[in-house]
Every structure is written in structure tokens, then in C-alpha cells.
Amino acid sequence: MIRRGRRAAVRRVVPAAVLALAAAGCGIRGTSVPVDAGGAPSRVSCHAPGTGAVTAAGAERVAVYLVCGSALVPVERQVARPQAAPGAAVRLPVARVLLAELQKPPAPDETRAGFSTAMPGTLRVDGPRAGDAPEALRLSAEPDDLPSFALAQLVCTYGRSAALGRSGGALLGGPGSAAAHRYDCSPDVQANPDAAQHAGWGDPQSEES
Numbered sequence: 001m002i003r004r005g006r007r008a009a010v011r012r013v014v015p016a017a018v019l020a021l022a023a024a025g026c027g028i029r030g031t032s033v034p035v036d037a038g039g040a041p042s043r044v045s046c047h048a049p050g051t052g053a054v055t056a057a058g059a060e061r062v063a064v065y066l067v068c069g070s071a072l073v074p075v076e077r078q079v080a081r082p083q084a085a086p087g088a089a090v091r092l093p094v095a096r097v098l099l100a101e102l103q104k105p106p107a108p109d110e111t112r113a114g115f116s117t118a119m120p121g122t123l124r125v126d127g128p129r130a131g132d133a134p135e136a137l138r139l140s141a142e143p144d145d146l147p148s149f150a151l152a153q154l155v156c157t158y159g160r161s162a163a164l165g166r167s168g169g170a171l172l173g174g175p176g177s178a179a180a181h182r183y184d185c186s187p188d189v190q191a192n193p194d195a196a197q198h199a200g201w202g203d204p205q206s207e208e209s
Helices: 002-025 087-103 108-112 148-159 187-191 193-198
Strands: 059-068 071-080 137-139 169-173 181-184
Touching: 059 087, 059 148, 071 087, 071 148, 071 187, 087 137, 087 148, 148 169, 148 181, 148 187, 148 193, 187 193
Parallel strands: 137 169
Antiparallel strands: 059 071, 169 181
């Protein structure tokens, strides 16, 4: 009877010892509390892919600002050259081309590099209305009602565009009667796009100065 009891005790102890050794061998400390280890480490490069050395006939290269991680990074795209008269009349066609690029889903190589866009697909852009500065652009939504990352993308893409004057910002208004305000593409906005919604509190029509 005693021997039989000892054998049963050994059978209970051995599996527990094996499990303890296995845990020790894996470097894992046993715990009865569930542990959230978080997501897998990010391996995105945020390195903007090139568009190739050759620019197609009738096309030009533009930079659009996409989201990567928690910042904005310029990505080069090839677009059809807008057909418009020189001068102020070219601004609206260029603004529409750039907005359309921001609304496109990133290309596969851009996605692999970690890029995305926050731009609503329903947003539209129009030219200045009576009383606006010639540089003003009117959106189909109030700028401050846009997602902060989308507003930052738009401001930096427009503000750094050679065709729009490389002004470093954008004079934007909405569909209402409120005056357009200048939003600046500062280093802080590029590093922290949430700041874009606080970058438009300058004087209305301030881009005229």
C-alpha cells in the first residue's frame, strides 16, 4: 500500500518538474496573470520610393505629403501636367491634381514602406470667391473640421508645391462665409500633424502680406 502511494506521488511530481524545466529553458517566468506584450515591433522604413528616372511625356513630378508613423513625409509622384493658362489660372488645376493624389490609396511599394493617407475621398477644392485673396482655395468642408492629419497633408502638399509658389503654407477656407485663413507647414506640423488644426489662427487673408 505504501509503495503504491509513493508511485502515485512520483507520477504527480514528475510532470510538474518537467513543465518547470521547460519554462526555465525558454527564459519564461511562469505567471498566473495574463500579460499584454503589445503589438509586434514596427519594421516600416518610411523611406519614400522613387518614381523612376524617366518622366513620361506630358507628365511632371510632384511631392505629396503622406502619413508614416505619426509624421508627414514627402513622396514623389508623376502626374499629368495640368492644362491651364499661365499665372493665377493654373493654381486651381494644380490644387485639384494634388488633392486627387492625396486621396489615392498609396501604391504597394508605398504601403510596404509604411505610408498611408488620411484624406477624405469626398473632399473637393475650388478657387477663391469674391473678396478672397487670389491665393485662397475654398474646400468643400471647413478646414478645421477635417481630420488633423488630412489638414496637415493638404497644407504641406500645397505649401511646398513649386506650382503654387512654395509659400510654406496654404490660404484655405471652407464653403461658408468665413474668411480664409493661412495654415503653415512648419517643422512642428510635419513632425506632429495634430498641430495643423492650431496652425491656422493667423489673420484672415494673411498670405497677401
